[in-house]
Amino acid sequence: MTEQKQxxxxxxxxxxxxxxxxxxxxxxxxxxxxxSRELAEEVERLEEYMDNLHTDFxxxxxxxxxxxxxxxxxxxxxRLGVATEKxxxxxxxxxxxxxxxxxxxxxxxxxxxEAEETVTQACVSADSLLAGKTLKEARVHEETGMWVLAIKRxxxxxxxxxxxxxxxxxxxxxxxxxxxxTDLKKLASPEEACSIE
Amino acid sequence: xPRHFEKIAYKPIPVRELLVEMKNLSELMIxxxxxxxxxxxxxxxxDVLALEEHIDTLGYLLGIEIMIAARGDPRDAxxxxxxxxxxxxxxxxxxxxxxIAAIVTRGIGVHPIVGSIFEKVEERLMKATVKExxxxxxxxxxxxxxxxxxxxxxxxxxxxxxxxINPKETDRILVGDTLITRGAPLxxxxxxxxxxxxxxxxxxxx
Numbered sequence: 001m002t003e004q005k006q007x008x009x010x011x012x013x014x015x016x017x018x019x020x021x022x023x024x025x026x027x028x029x030x031x032x033x034x035x036s037r038e039l040a041e042e043v044e045r046l047e048e049y050m051d052n053l054h055t056d057f058x059x060x061x062x063x064x065x066x067x068x069x070x071x072x073x074x075x076x077x078x079r080l081g082v083a084t085e086k087x088x089x090x091x092x093x094x095x096x097x098x099x100x101x102x103x104x105x106x107x108x109x110x111x112x113x114e115a116e117e118t119v120t121q122a123c124v125s126a127d128s129l130l131a132g133k134t135l136k137e138a139r140v141h142e143e144t145g146m147w148v149l150a151i152k153r154x155x156x157x158x159x160x161x162x163x164x165x166x167x168x169x170x171x172x173x174x175x176x177x178x179x180x181x182t183d184l185k186k187l188a189s190p191e192e193a194c195s196i197e
Numbered sequence: 198x199p200r201h202f203e204k205i206a207y208k209p210i211p212v213r214e215l216l217v218e219m220k221n222l223s224e225l226m227i228x229x230x231x232x233x234x235x236x237x238x239x240x241x242x243x244d245v246l247a248l249e250e251h252i253d254t255l256g257y258l259l260g261i262e263i264m265i266a267a268r269g270d271p272r273d274a275x276x277x278x279x280x281x282x283x284x285x286x287x288x289x290x291x292x293x294x295x296x297i298a299a300i301v302t303r304g305i306g307v308h309p310i311v312g313s314i315f316e317k318v319e320e321r322l323m324k325a326t327v328k329e330x331x332x333x334x335x336x337x338x339x340x341x342x343x344x345x346x347x348x349x350x351x352x353x354x355x356x357x358x359x360x361x362i363n364p365k366e367t368d369r370i371l372v373g374d375t376l377i378t379r380g381a382p383l384x385x386x387x388x389x390x391x392x393x394x395x396x397x398x399x400x401x402x403x
Binding site for chain 1: 212213216217220221224227230231234275276277278279280282283285286287289290292293294296297300305306307308309310311314315318319344345347348350380381383384
């Protein structure tokens with residue numbers, strides 16, 4: 001493998017670690033906001049996934065044939081990985097509050113709603129442009145700045161994939177800047193009022 | 198040199214206010230810390246370390262508020278334990294950010310190739326320098342409506358050899374500023390084009 005290729009692979013793993021740890025934070029805050037066991041359990045599952053990914057990443061970094069003068073730069077890279085793991089742990093500790101059956105205090109819900117980056121839910125009405133589209137086609141992120149973290153359908157919570165189809169009656173759980181919340185709600189239920197809870 | 202710790206003096210601040218600040222700061226710090234490590238910027242890393250100390254102080258103040266709020270009532274205490282657990286987690290996140298910053302301040306550094314590949318594959322954090330002719334020069338950040346327009350937020354500005362962390366809505370963009378933004382991949386790209394003067398017009402808001 002060329003040196004460049006080797007680096008690309010290591011960085012790809014690191015970005016995956018970084019993105020997963022941040023997704024876990026969003027999901028953990030969502031689980032607190034909605035007092036949702038399912039979302040909290042998803043955080044736990046991702047924590048396990050992180051552990052494996054982190055090991056892969058470290059092995060890959062250690063196995064690359066770096067020169068003596070590059071050792072420090074590789075140590076820095078490995079420490080970046082350790083930090084993502086610490087962030088993932090912190091997210092899992094938040095989710096644990098829900099899993100231990102502690103009803104999240106109202107002040108927690110207020111905090112999550114008032115923060116710069118927030119979590120929200122929006123239900124999809126029949127007249128929404130989103131109904132019937134796959135997540136990829138729906139371009140929710142481009143339109144609203146919000147990331148869809150999960151889809152609640154009937155009693156189930158699904159983790160979204162590009163080819164997941166959005167149906168009318170779905171509840172989208174999404175994170176992003178507070179400014180995107182109204183846009184998302186408008187996109188999901190433009191005319192019909194659609195009630196949650 | 199021994200660290201100087203800010204003295205804890207009780208002042209009544211609502212729990213919600215403290216927790217919102219801890220959550221916002223911890224998330225900002227992560228992005229600043231990654232930027233410092235990947236762009237190898239020592240001053241930015243030092244600012245992250247200073248923010249970490251501030252979060253520690255907030256954690257103490259929040260702890261005091263929670264103890265007062267529980268007032269010896271087991272039910273209140275049980276409801277509040279979740280709040281202190283979440284606060285501790287934001288503190289842990291800020292510690293992780295400080296660990297990342299320390300890679301830079303301790304002179305370890307992250308391999309330079311990593312930074313250049315990272316910039317290509319991770320599009321949520323972006324650095325852009327404001328060039329002559331850009332339409333955003335002289336504009337107040339709040340007036341640019343970046344969050345609703347493109348899902349982007351300016352988290353730091355490098356100006357006159359100093360970093361302005363989390364700039365205010367009333368701060369103006371000047372030519373030569375280096376901006377660190379975070380947000381939607383397409384948005385950060387769109388914004389970089391605006392800052393560098395490749396796009397001449399701010400899109401009308403829908």
